Amino acid sequence: MVAISVQNINKKYGDIQALNNISFEVRQGEIYGIIGPDGAGKTSLFRILTTLLLAESGTAKVDGLDIVKDYKQIRNRIGYMPGKFSLYQDLTVEENLEFFATVFNTTIKENYDLIKDIYSQIEPFKDRRAGKLSGGMKQKLALSCALIHKPTVLFLDEPTTGVDPVSRKEFWEMLRNLKEQNITILVSTPYMDEAMLCDRIALIQEGTFLQVDTPDNIIERFTEILWAVKSAEMFRLLNDLRQYDPIKTCFTFGEVHHITVKEDLKMEKLENYLKEKGHVDIEIYPMKPNIEDCYMQLAQKVAI
Template sequence: MNAVIVNNISKQYGKKKDLIQALKGIFFEVKQGELFGIIGPDGAGKTSLFRILTTLLLPDGGSASVDGLDVVKDFKAIRHRVGYMPGRFSLYQDLTIEENLEFFATIFNTTVKENYDLIKDIYSQIEPFKNRRAGKLSGGMKQKLALSCALIHKPSVLFLDEPTTGVDAVSRKEFWEMLRSLKEQGITILVSTPYMDEASLCDRVALIQSGEILSVDSPEGVINAFKHPLVAVKDNNMLQLLNDLQRFEGVQDAYPFGEYHHVVLKDGFTANAVSTYLQQHNYHQPDVQTIRADIEDCFIALMKTGE
């Protein structure tokens, strides 16, 4: 069974001149128990989508269901079954850790004790500070408290809107480890992120840009769909190298990618052709290797075909 079905959902804001099409009729499904990533930059429509699915915003067109319930008609029932962690910290700053958690348990007609097992691993890390006010917590602690509060009523579907934005690489890794262990407890998780490298940690992902879905697949599937030959190239003067690469007839696209430049080749061209070309242009021993695409390569390619 599908935990979430999104069927031609659209949403727009503003009028005439200032009209913004936040979601342009998108489709996808999330299976029960799946860890599903919505990957895309700011302004792609991720938050609008999450707010529609958590019944906080009405769509302008299309339909969607969560746990078999309609997001418009059955909004009350859905609210009991989903957990939502918005992108902006929205707990009560002047309540303590413990008071926030008890508050959320109470409004969902349950107790902290009843569902403690579910949050134990996460909450136990901040429990020693349970009398501290939420407003006084560090970013990482706030995040753990927000996640505990979103889970305390044992939701069947959990929505996490950009939980790792602005978070450093170490804390991001830890957060994803928490999500993996929640998934093992059978909760369906939808998580949005602008970080492309987090896609590989999901079961499946939807790549989203400007209100449109570019691809829905497993991370492996997205990468396998990248059909062009791809090479990574490095030399001493990277700026000059990029200019020279962009002039090569076999190049479809070339862009910086960390330590290397990634070069998407037209069909029929290989790493050898790139080496030869560079040697003809006075590069002595350019470092050229054929590589597998990264999710970010796929995203860039999909963005450019969409244009």
């Protein structure tokens, strides 16, 4: 069963095309990721699908309901966690949760089973004002408020941005538990590593989907020869690699540079070139691509 269906959605802000002919479907009970950097169009898409913004053209259905004609019904069936913490900072944890339950004509007690694994972690701080919580605690409270009315579809717009790595891991464990309860989850993130935690993903750049598939299938389609390179002077190394003709692309990934190379380039030849440039402590070795490598390859093709 299809939980979200989007056909040819377009959105402009003045001369800027925020969304360009976006189409996709999300199956019921699926974790579907929209993966891309800031400014790619993720938030505009989420605001349209949650009935907070109108598209210039195109249609979409959420839980079988039209986002324009049936917007009131949709708002009762979905949970939405925007990228910016938007709960009431002066209300306590418990007061925020009670408020959102009241808005949807329910109670904390009625749907406590759905949120207990999440809310139990912040319940010891239920009398603390929301504005005084840590990033991870705010995240758990926002998710609890988005779930308190037992939605069928959950929209999470960059939910882990600015949150520490431990809280990010905990958050994704919560999402997997929610999936087991047959809740459909559409999540956006700029973190490429989180893409591997989704059932399917759409890579987005400048309002256009570059590719849609499972993370593993996208990685399998990577066609380039990929090496990792490092030396004692990484910044100078980056410039020298980008100026070397047999290298197609070069990007920094943590402590190494990832490069794609022409088929006839040998590692020994590249090492000799770098030695001639005065580099020392040179390391070159083949790499298996990750989602970020795939994204950069697809983005480069679009740019060309």
